[in-house]
Amino acid sequence: MKKLIIIVLFIFSGCSSPHFDIIINNGKIADGSGSKLFSANIYIKNGKIIEIGNLPNALGDKVLDAQDLIIAPGFIDMHTHAERRSLEFPTVENYLQQGVTTIVGGNCGGSPFPINDFMEKTVQKGIGPNLALLIGHNTVRKEVMGTENRLATNKEIDEMQSIIQSAMNEGAFGMSTGLKYIPGAYSNTEEVIALASTVSKNMGIYATHMREEGIGLIKSVKEAIDIGRKANLPVQISHHKAVGKTMWGNSIKTLELIEEANAEGIKVTADQYPYTATSTGLTVVFPAWSLSGGSKKLKERLQNPQLRQQIKDKIIWNIVYDRGGGDPASIVVASYPNNDKYNGLNLAQITKLKGLSPTPDNAAEILMNLVYEGNGKGIYHCLNEEDVQRIMAHPRIMHASDGSTIEFGEAQPHPRSYGTYPRVLGQYVREKNVISLVESIRKMSKLPASVLGIKDRGEIKNGFWADLVIFDQHKIIDNATWENPHQYPSGVSWVLVNGKISLENGIPSKNLYGKVLIHNE
Numbered sequence: 001m002k003k004l005i006i007i008v009l010f011i012f013s014g015c016s017s018p019h020f021d022i023i024i025n026n027g028k029i030a031d032g033s034g035s036k037l038f039s040a041n042i043y044i045k046n047g048k049i050i051e052i053g054n055l056p057n058a059l060g061d062k063v064l065d066a067q068d069l070i071i072a073p074g075f076i077d078m079h080t081h082a083e084r085r086s087l088e089f090p091t092v093e094n095y096l097q098q099g100v101t102t103i104v105g106g107n108c109g110g111s112p113f114p115i116n117d118f119m120e121k122t123v124q125k126g127i128g129p130n131l132a133l134l135i136g137h138n139t140v141r142k143e144v145m146g147t148e149n150r151l152a153t154n155k156e157i158d159e160m161q162s163i164i165q166s167a168m169n170e171g172a173f174g175m176s177t178g179l180k181y182i183p184g185a186y187s188n189t190e191e192v193i194a195l196a197s198t199v200s201k202n203m204g205i206y207a208t209h210m211r212e213e214g215i216g217l218i219k220s221v222k223e224a225i226d227i228g229r230k231a232n233l234p235v236q237i238s239h240h241k242a243v244g245k246t247m248w249g250n251s252i253k254t255l256e257l258i259e260e261a262n263a264e265g266i267k268v269t270a271d272q273y274p275y276t277a278t279s280t281g282l283t284v285v286f287p288a289w290s291l292s293g294g295s296k297k298l299k300e301r302l303q304n305p306q307l308r309q310q311i312k313d314k315i316i317w318n319i320v321y322d323r324g325g326g327d328p329a330s331i332v333v334a335s336y337p338n339n340d341k342y343n344g345l346n347l348a349q350i351t352k353l354k355g356l357s358p359t360p361d362n363a364a365e366i367l368m369n370l371v372y373e374g375n376g377k378g379i380y381h382c383l384n385e386e387d388v389q390r391i392m393a394h395p396r397i398m399h400a401s402d403g404s405t406i407e408f409g410e411a412q413p414h415p416r417s418y419g420t421y422p423r424v425l426g427q428y429v430r431e432k433n434v435i436s437l438v439e440s441i442r443k444m445s446k447l448p449a450s451v452l453g454i455k456d457r458g459e460i461k462n463g464f465w466a467d468l469v470i471f472d473q474h475k476i477i478d479n480a481t482w483e484n485p486h487q488y489p490s491g492v493s494w495v496l497v498n499g500k501i502s503l504e505n506g507i508p509s510k511n512l513y514g515k516v517l518i519h520n521e
């Protein structure tokens with residue numbers, strides 16, 4: 001009897017069709033490597049890609065027809081701040097809608113802390129896309145030194161190193177800096193090299209929001225490269241750009257510097273969002289010294305006539321030569337929780353509302369008053385389209401959003417949080433021909449995966465996790481605009497995260513399939 005059962009089982013399994021969780025038929029595959037499109041079916045089981053080809057007898061619990069559609073590896077967004085609100089809005093829908101299946105958080109020097117607590121909470125709550133984290137230099141420095149405007153002592157550097165070592169043990173992929181922000185702005189290069197050396201021992205990366213991206217850009221790129229050289233680790237220049245009219249065109253020089261560094265053996269890459277405006281806090285145009293000690297101290301300084309004048313002079317300089325793009329009309333309030341009516345208005349408009357002429361001088365006064373009353377975020381139209389395209393086309397630059405998890409409809413945020421990836425594929429690939437489809441997909445998948453050291457994502461390959469995005473290359477486009485940013489893109493049919501359908505025709509799954517990724521695992 002036993003023998004008979006075995007024979008029956010043998011015959012049955014021998015004749016039966018291979019069975020999969022999901023089969024995607026008829027698509028054109030851009031596998032992430034940058035090589036040309038090919039037609040094949042994809043067979044998925046237990047979250048992974050099992051087969052790429054054509055298995056005529058295969059059966060699937062779910063079969064997707066990708067006729068006339070592109071299948072690409074899910075996009076890996078190297079530069080986000082999405083973790084700041086991912087526990088509040090765990091679907092992280094504005095990223096899933098774009099085809100992003102992995103977000104990297106903890107950028108620009110600011111990260112959750114301790115990161116293992118945050119990782120545990122994320123696992124408990126669930127998350128739509130996968131999440132990888134960096135440990136933030138500003139976060140660590142604040143832990144050890146507060147926001148004091150001074151250099152670190154050797155003892156403080158030791159303490160920071162041990163915090164960074166713990167974060168690396170807990171699974172961080174590297175360290176980020178925000179040398180434009182407080183308190184990172186008070187550190188010198190030696191401090192960053194010392195901390196980056198700890199990251200280097202753990203095979204992590206150094207991602208940097210550099211000290212300056214306007215006047216001072218070239219020096220800052222050189223500093224970033226020097227940190228890579230001396231600490232011996234890969235450098236990722238964050239949201240690369242040339243800020244302010246006087247600096248436009250300098251991307252020629254920065255890209256040369258990046259090439260020279262690579263020729264020297266230092267791994268330097270960068271990321272970029274496809275827009276001509278930046279977005280960050282309203283205090284970015286304030287001098288760093290004025291922000292030491294927090295908002296209470298800042299208020300005291302704003303009440304002191306002499307200090308107020310010094311702060312104002314720097315703000316005017318920044319409006320004219322740097323982030324302000326030469327004109328108060330180029331600075332738009334993105335969110336001002338204290339008074340929603342300012343959201344979407346530029347500084348020239350707000351100045352006029354107050355009965356003043358929109359000069360940089362008056363705009364600086366208005367800005368100081370706004371920050372005195374409460375903080376907010378701005379959008380700064382200070383970049384040049386030629387630089388954007390030149391940077392984008394460079395093979396060592398990847399696409400990234402620099403965006404956040406967004407509450408749909410709230411305030412007037414930068415459209416990059418909704419539109420980055422579809423915008424690249426629609427506007428820059430299809431309409432402007434700045435780069436090819438397969439090259440842009442490489443910059444959205446394999447390139448970031450390889451920089452992060454993620455070995456089983458970022459390509460469509462047997463044995464890789466089935467993080468996939470299926471889209472119509474003729475229709476994909478961003479819809480989020482400056483005036484109306486809360487709009488999801490068009491043209492994305494399905495998004496799979498870890499082999500599960502996370503988004504189908506614009507509707508996210510109720511289940512959250514993302515994982516917290518651990519470095520070197």
Ligand SMILES: [Zn+2]
Nearest residue numbers: 108209238239
């Ligand atoms: Zn940044």
